[in-house]
Amino acid sequence: MGNRLSKIYTRTGDDGSTGLGDGSRVAKDSARVSAYGTIDEANCAIGVLLAAPVPDPIRELLTRIQHQLFDLGGELCIPGHAAIHDADVDALEHALDGYNADLPPLKEFILPGGGEAAARCHLARTIVRRAERETVTLSRLETVRPQPLRYLNRLSDLLFVLSRVLARASGAGEVTWNHERR
Numbered sequence: 001m002g003n004r005l006s007k008i009y010t011r012t013g014d015d016g017s018t019g020l021g022d023g024s025r026v027a028k029d030s031a032r033v034s035a036y037g038t039i040d041e042a043n044c045a046i047g048v049l050l051a052a053p054v055p056d057p058i059r060e061l062l063t064r065i066q067h068q069l070f071d072l073g074g075e076l077c078i079p080g081h082a083a084i085h086d087a088d089v090d091a092l093e094h095a096l097d098g099y100n101a102d103l104p105p106l107k108e109f110i111l112p113g114g115g116e117a118a119a120r121c122h123l124a125r126t127i128v129r130r131a132e133r134e135t136v137t138l139s140r141l142e143t144v145r146p147q148p149l150r151y152l153n154r155l156s157d158l159l160f161v162l163s164r165v166l167a168r169a170s171g172a173g174e175v176t177w178n179h180e181r182r
Helices: 031-050 056-077 086-100 116-141 146-170
Strands: 017-019 025-027
Touching: 031 056, 031 116, 056 086, 056 146, 086 146, 116 146
Parallel strands: none
Antiparallel strands: 017 025
16 A cells, blocks of 8 residues: 555645656646546545435445445556456446346436436446546557456446436336427
């Protein structure tokens, strides 16, 4: 484990740069910082979701995912570091298959909503999608292993399925898009 911060401000970022995990410095608006910053934002959104009532198995799954997102942010903060592996992606796929198995097939687009937890889950999903896009941008500029991209893609899919599960569990049900409303 690296050094613990005893003093929060260092003034070293006042020039618009920040330190990476390997000690190098980059601009705060670099593609790398944007990618791992949005992963941090996604982790926070999952924390906001977990502040709402959710079934214990989903709570445990999302807590594990929060730890993995912290690992993923670390992987992107330390060039050349590997923290997300094929087994992590496989675990998301397993959870995705399990939760999706009991849901009816989609016939309409779903609007974000369906109760507090489901709405929060939809928000987390969209932030994960942005993290994925920003990680793709980073991968066009620097080397990024394929596992982080696959992980983010599966995670957004899982959060979509969990939002459907949470909407049904809340009793609010899914809100479908009415394309003939006019």
